[in-house]
Amino acid sequence: MFIRLSRCNLSCGFCDTPYTWDWARYDPHHEARWQSVAELAEWAGGHSPRLVVITGGEPLIQQDRLLPLVDVLIADGRRVEIETNGTIAPTPGLVREGVQFNVSPKLGNAGLAEDHRIVPAALTALADTGNAIFKFVATEPADLAEVAELEERYALAPIWVMPEGTTTQAVLDRARQLADQVIARGWNLSLRLQVLLWEGERGR
Numbered sequence: 001m002f003i004r005l006s007r008c009n010l011s012c013g014f015c016d017t018p019y020t021w022d023w024a025r026y027d028p029h030h031e032a033r034w035q036s037v038a039e040l041a042e043w044a045g046g047h048s049p050r051l052v053v054i055t056g057g058e059p060l061i062q063q064d065r066l067l068p069l070v071d072v073l074i075a076d077g078r079r080v081e082i083e084t085n086g087t088i089a090p091t092p093g094l095v096r097e098g099v100q101f102n103v104s105p106k107l108g109n110a111g112l113a114e115d116h117r118i119v120p121a122a123l124t125a126l127a128d129t130g131n132a133i134f135k136f137v138a139t140e141p142a143d144l145a146e147v148a149e150l151e152e153r154y155a156l157a158p159i160w161v162m163p164e165g166t167t168t169q170a171v172l173d174r175a176r177q178l179a180d181q182v183i184a185r186g187w188n189l190s191l192r193l194q195v196l197l198w199e200g201e202r203g204r
Helices: 037-045 058-073 120-126 144-156 168-184 193-198
Strands: 002-004 051-055 079-084 100-101 132-138 159-161
Touching: 037 058, 051 058, 058 079, 100 159, 120 132, 120 144, 132 144, 144 159, 144 168, 159 168, 168 193
Parallel strands: 002 051, 051 079, 079 100, 100 132, 132 159
Antiparallel strands: none
8 A cells, every 4th residue: 555745856758747746836745735644554554565665755754753653664664665756865763664665766867966965975865775676767768877877886686677658558568668678678568457447546
């Protein structure tokens, strides 16, 4: 199950959740609401999945407030994955057994300057946790050269490549273009299962 937080420190051109941060287009009072750790823990406790994915937006913007939530979830026997764009180093309290970081550094295809989307100290800190995977959104095979450069520069592993797309056809078309080269490089290919099943339906 997912806990989605609002606010982000990036503004990627292909972002499929702009309602979490783009307050020029979306009303934050409509899209987001304040909830306490106790409320979130109670909600999670009422559902059966043992894996809780904390996503965004960019969750590590609020990481100090995540510490007590993660404590409660792990004490309840849950596993926690925190999705992040890799520009903020995790606080030591989050680097613990039972927590995995799903790090998605942004490539040039996001339409952002490199010094804004790639923060070396943060990537190194996340790689050094020993509990991180690195997932890159690719729009075409040419993007994979940039992935390989980042992999070598920051010793990132394991690598996952996800085709960009918000429709079933777009995801499948890009996956077919990427698959052979991803496999040849010894990486993993990740399809966007929620898009294949439900396309852009919110709340899925």
